[in-house]
Amino acid sequence: MAATTGGRLLKAAVTRAQGGARRRAFLLVLPLLAFVFFSFVLPIGQMLHRSIHNPAFAANMPQISAWFRDNPVGTVPGEAAYAALVADITAAAKARTIGVVGTRVNYELSGTRSLFTSAGRRAARLEPPYAESLPALDAEWASPQLWSAMRNVSTAYTADFYLAAVDMTRATDGSIVSVPADRKIYVEIFQRTLLLSLLITVVCLLLGFPVAHLLASLPMRYSNLLMIFVLLPFWTSLLVRTTAWIAILQGQGVINSTLVALGIISDSERLSLVYNQTGTIVAMTHILLPFMVLPLYSVMRTINPAYVRAARSLGASSWTAFRRIYLPQTLPGIGAGSLLVFILAVGYYITPALVGGASGQLISNLIAFHMQNSLNWSLAAALAAILLGVVLLLYWLYDRLVGIDNMKLG
C-alpha cells in the first residue's frame, strides 16, 4: 500500500484533503443556497401545499367533520349528525368564520354560501330535534348533494382541487367522474399552452438561427455592434413592447392601414391579427427571440469554420455541408435555446393577457384568474403544480433523449 511521508495511507490522506475542499466549496455556496431556499423553495412549497390542504371547513366545523370520519359514505344523517352540524354553525357564526366555511362548500356546490351565512344568523335560536328544525329553515339542508359536498370538504387534505384542475369531480357516491361538457376548460387550455409554446419555439428557431449565424460569422467589432440591436429589446419595458404590437396589429393599426392604402385588401376585410392566437404567437415570438439568438450565437462562435470549408473542398454542396457538418455542431445551442424559449413560453402571462383575446389565452391566465378574481387560491395552486409537473416531465424527457450535458450556453 502506498504511504505518505507522514506514514498515513495515501488514500486516506487524499480523502481528507478532498473532504476539506468540498466543505469549503459548500460553505461558499451556502449563502446562495439559503437565499434560494427562503425566497424560492419555501414560498413555492407553501403555495403548492395549498393545493392539497384547505382546512376552511375541517378546522372551523370540528364536530360534523368528526361525524363524517366516524360514519362511512352512504350513512343517512340522523339527529346526532344534525346536532353536531348546528353546534358547529352556531360556533362558527360567533367566531365569524361561517363565511369561510360557506365559501369552501360553495366551491363544491353552487349557491350554498348564503345557505351557511343565513343559517349562521339563526342557528343559535334553533331547538332540538335538529333533524327537523334545520331543514325547516331551508329544505336544502336535507338534500343528499349538500351532505355529499360537506363530506368532501370535511377533510383538510384533499385531492379535489387536482381533480377540478383536470376537469373531474366527485359524484354523490364518492366516485370520480368527468365534469359536464360545458364546464370543461383546463385540459384543453393545457393542450393549447403546450402546442402554442412548441409552435413559438419552432418559429423562434427558424428566425433566430440565421441571425445568430450572421452574428457569429462577422468580425468581432461588427457583430458586437449588431448584438446591441438584439439586446435592445431587453432595455425596453415588456408592457411597452406588447402594447406596441397592439398598435401595429389591430384592425385600424399600421399593418392593416398600409395594406388598405396599397389596395391589397379592402376596408371591410381588414385582417384580424390581434386579440386572438395570431396576436399571441407574433408578440411572444418577438419577446422570446433574444433567448434563442444568444445561446445559438455563443455556440456558433466556437465552431471552427475550417470544417465547413474542408467539407466544401471535398465536394459537398452548400446544403450538404450545412446539414452534415455545421448543423450537428450547433445542436447543443439549439437544445439550450429551445428549452429556454419553451419553458418561458409555457409560463407566460402578460402577453397572452393583453393580445390573446379569448382564443389566445394560456393556462397562466386561468391561474391568474383564480388568484385575482375568484380568490380560489387552492385551485390556482393545483393548476400551477400541474404545470410545474408537466414542465419537469418534459425536461426529464429532453434529458433522456438529448442529454442535459449536451447542452451548452456557450
Add this chain to the structure above:
Amino acid sequence: MRKLLIMSTALCALALPASAQEITVMSFGGAYGASQMEAYHKPYMAMTGIKINSVDADNPATPLKAQVEAGNVTIDVADLEPSDLVRLCDEGALEVLPLDELPLSPDGKTWEEDFVEGGIYECGVGTIVYSTIIAYNGEKTKGVDAIEDFFDLEAFPGKRGLRKSAKLTMELALMADGVEPADLYDVLGTPEGIDRALAKLDTIKPEIVWWEAGAQPPQLLADGEVTMTTAYNGRIFNAMIEETQPFEILWDNQILDFNLYVIPKGAPNRDAAWEFIKFATDTQRLADQAGFISYGPTRKSSMALVGLFKDGKTQMASHLPTAPEHMEGSLVTSVEFWADHDIEISERFNAWLAAN
C-alpha cells in the same frame, strides 16, 4: 472624532420618530384614482398635514387578502367592490367600522337615512355609484337607442367590446334578450338562464374584443377597434370632456354598482385610516368628487351640492348615473347573488370563452 460620530448618530435616531404620519390608500387608478386624489386626498393632506400614499391595483381585494393572510398589512384604506367586500368581511379580513361616528348630513340626517340602499355595509362606507353602460362613437355610429342594438351586427357592423368576466356581461345578455331587470337574477340563477345568456352572447362571439382594465374601452373606441363597447361611465365621460372624443353613452338598462372604502384587519394606522374615511365620505366631499369624474355620490344629501365639472363649463347632474332620467330600467348588481353563484357561472363562462 469618534465621540462626534456617536453623538451625531444618536441625534439622527432621535430625529426619525418625529417624521410626519402617513397612511396608505389603495384604489383602482386611472381617471377614477385621479378624481379621488383631487376630491379626497389633496384636501385631507392640506387640512391635516398627514401624507397620503396612493397605491393603484387592478383589484385591491387581491393584495388586501394576501396581506391579511400573511399577517403583514401595509394598506390602511382600500377601495373595494361590494362583492369582494361581502366576501372578505365574512372571512374576517376587514375591520368592522363604528358607523355611528360618521358625520351627519347638512340637513341633519344620520348615516342610516342618508346613504342610498347598498351604499354602506358594516365593513365599508360607500363613496361612489358607478354604472356600466354601452358607449359608442357618436360621429361614426348613429341611431343607437336600446341595448338590443349591441347585438345587432347588421344594422351596426363592427366589433363589440365586453368585460372579460361573467359579471356585467351575463346580465347585459339577458336584458338584451328581453328579461326585465326585476326578474334578472332569478333567471340567471337557473341553468336555463345561463344557457340563454351564453346563447345570446354566441350571436356576436366572433366580433367580441375582451377588455379587463377600465382604461381599455375608451382606448378601443378611440382607435376605432370597436363600434360599441361596455365601459364604466366615468371613464367615457372623461374621454368625452377632457379629450373631446365624440363618444356617446347609452344609459338604457345601465348596471349600477358601488365602490366602498374599507380598513383591512391589522392595518398599521387604523385610527388615522378611519379619520380619513369619515372625511372622504362626508356630504361635501362626495359632491366634490362628482366634479372630477361622473360617478354619483352615495349620500342623498350630496346630489343637491353637485355643481360644475372641473372644466368650469359642464353641468354634472345630468351625467351622473343617479340622475332621475337615467334610472329607468336600470339594474342594481346583486351582491348576494354573485357571492353565491360567481364560481359556478364563471366556470360556465370561462369554458364558453375558451371553446372555439
